[in-house]
Amino acid sequence: MLSIALFHFHVTQIKRGAGQSAIASAAYRAGEKLHSEYYVEISDYTRKGGVICSEILLPSHAPPEYADHETLWNAVEKAERGKKAQLAYSFDIALQNEFSMQENIALARQFLLENFVSRGMMVDFAVHSPDKEDASISNPHFHVMCPIRPLDEHGRWGNKQRREYLLDEHGDRIRDEAGNYVFNAVPTTDWGKPETLEEWRQAWADLCNQKFAEKGLDCRIDHRSYERQGIEQIPTVHEGPPVRAMEAKGIRTDKGDFNRWVRKTNAMLREAKNKIASLLKWLKAVKEELSKPQPPMLNDLLMTYYNFKGGSKPSPVP
Structure with missing residues (x-):
């Protein structure tokens, strides 16, 4: 029986109206020091740990200078003039502990090239693997930032x-x-459509499952919700590195408490479901046994005998 591995694929938008900066976001993800021309400030995350690699993937029609973080995201900030402008799509995608880091990075790059860059999207991605604290589970993942505004065929910003x-x-x-x-x-573009997101989520699951099969591993991931899979289970919420760091230090959080309640409740549901399944199995066995031909009782034999002899019926045997 195949076991279920970790699937997390979350997307949001980086918005100027929410006080967010594309430069600051890119600096955090890449672990770099970047200067914002729009805000006239520097975001320095060079001391941030856990950044394994950072890379920008460009379609063929993109200016080659956009392969630099500071150049790309300052260009995005400059192209977006509105005070509430939507700057970029931001993805947070879990990698698999069953794969080596090299395999995970290659898988992430393949996925982005086949599904994002092929659509004309510019992709800034960074692989993070925070240090484990105590006996916590490793949480390798990769962040992706893509400008929402597309480029035209000449490499200029489009509509x-x-x-x-x-x-x-x-x-x-x-x-x-x-x-x-x-x-x-x-x-x-179709980048913001729910159907496109669904396509991306399934493509990532398919790519990981193909790798699981190649390595002979008996685990798979599924991009569908528990409800769509027909699994009667309450999903946990994504905690994120800050929450996990606090929990590792013994500091309880709302998300941590909620996930503990979910895991306990799911365990109780599984136990109740198993007991019900065992009871139904027992009832089925009893029903099958009762439906079988039963050997005649003494009273039945006596009734048959006297009926055959034509005699009077005996009193029922107590």
Whole structure:
């Protein structure tokens, strides 16, 4: 029977409106010291531990100078003028403890090239493997940052959206009460669609499962939720390095307490489910046994004998 390995694939957006900086985010992930031209400040994470490698993957039409962290993300900040601009997609993806670090890095690079760069996306990724504290489980993972704004075929920044104007029955544009043309904003890429995220999650699971099979390991990962898999189990929440560091030091956290409750509850559910399954199995065996032909009782034999002789029926045997 195959066992279930770790699957974590989470995506958010880095937003200026939330006080976030693309330069600061990239510096943290790469463990580097980067200067932000937009905020006129320096983000220094050179003392951050656990950064195994950091790399930028570019499509063929991207300017080669974007292979530098500071150049790329300052260009992104400059291209986004809005105070609430959405700057980048940010992915947090778990690696597998069953693979070597070299295998994990190669797998991450293959996944990003086949699923992101092939779509014209620029990819800044970094592999992290925080030091284990006490007897905690290793948590290797990789971070990915991708600019939301695409590049055109000439390597210039393109549009995130295009306008689709609403037309009347005569094919003329419709105006609103203020006299402005009514339109829908349509994304120019499929990068932000739920269907694309689902495709990426499945592609990562398939790639890891292929590697498990190649290594002859009896474990797999599944990108679907427990509910979609038909598994009656409560999912835990992702704790993240800061929470795990606090828990390792004996500091209880809300997320840690919740996950402990989930694990205890799931154990109770599994025990109850196993007991119910055993009871149903026993009832099935009893039913099958009762359905078998039973040997005749003494009373049945006497009744048959007297009926055959034509005599009077005897009193029932107590």
